[in-house]
Amino acid sequence: GAVVSQHPSRVICKSGTSVKIECRSLDFQATTMFWYRQFPKQSLMLMATSNEGSKATYEQGVEKDKFLINHASLTLSTLTVTSAHPEDSSFYICSAKSDYGYTFGSGTRLTVV
Amino acid sequence: QKEVEQNSGPLSVPEGAIASLNCTYSDRVSQSFFWYRQYSGKSPELIMSIYSNGDKEDGRFTAQLNKASQYVSLLIRDSQPSDSATYLCAVNTGGFKTIFGAGTRLFVKA
Numbered sequence: 001g002a003v004v005s006q007h008p009s010r011v012i013c014k015s016g017t018s019v020k021i022e023c024r025s026l027d028f029q030a031t032t033m034f035w036y037r038q039f040p041k042q043s044l045m046l047m048a049t050s051n052e053g054s055k056a057t058y059e060q061g062v063e064k065d066k067f068l069i070n071h072a073s074l075t076l077s078t079l080t081v082t083s084a085h086p087e088d089s090s091f092y093i094c095s096a097k098s099d100y101g102y103t104f105g106s107g108t109r110l111t112v113v
Numbered sequence: 114q115k116e117v118e119q120n121s122g123p124l125s126v127p128e129g130a131i132a133s134l135n136c137t138y139s140d141r142v143s144q145s146f147f148w149y150r151q152y153s154g155k156s157p158e159l160i161m162s163i164y165s166n167g168d169k170e171d172g173r174f175t176a177q178l179n180k181a182s183q184y185v186s187l188l189i190r191d192s193q194p195s196d197s198a199t200y201l202c203a204v205n206t207g208g209f210k211t212i213f214g215a216g217t218r219l220f221v222k223a
Contacts, residue, residue, distance in 0.1 A: 006156075032209055043201065043215040044157070093156050101147065102203075102211060104156040 002028050002098030006105025013084055013112055021079045021108045023094030029074035030096035038091040050077040084112045116140060117204050119214035127222050132189040134217050136202030139183070145205040146178055146185045150198045151216065157201055161187065192221040
């Protein structure tokens with residue numbers, strides 16, 4: 001089956017710093033990856049669609065200058081949370097479409113203190 | 114109106130019973146429908162996908178789709194305590210964008 005690896009699984013950072021989250025498709029090529037955010041007891045909210053070799057498409061209300069997405073290869077997309085603040089603390093999950101449907105990474109728990 | 118609606122629950126069923134989870138969607142052109150299971154603090158994992166009207170069975174799970182009524186359901190037979198999780202309904206309208214419901218929390222009592 002399709003495997004999506006996400007790293008790190010958990011990160012604690014100080015307010016004002018930047019954090020990079022990696023999402024890799026291990027056994028398939030993903031021209032498109034998706035980044036979601038999930039607050040406690042809420043559903044997944046799509047933040048942006050990451051397209052290999054081109055600019056990401058951001059959902060309404062998501063600041064593209066704060067959440068930088070780079071999809072430089074067919075197997076890697078990165079999300080950088082810049083100048084993180086406590087309100088950015090959340091569970092970030094990436095996803096990619098394969099022959100088996102939409103496969104999710106294991107998620108990154110970000111805590112900004 | 115939310116695009117994908119689910120009862121938040123919690124839905125509590127005894128072990129061995131059938132758990133029935135329901136989902137409605139607003140976009141009539143929706144083509145692909147998915148059920149995901151999410152344990153607390155973990156990422157969602159795909160349980161079932163269904164694309165045409167009717168029932169689709171996989172082990173203890175049965176997905177049911179009715180496009181005319183715009184609803185999709187998931188039945189879990191012989192429910193086990195390990196089935197206790199949040200179940201997310203997801204709908205795709207044909208492009209890459211998939212919309213998730215808020216999820217239904219299921220508790221299976223031993």
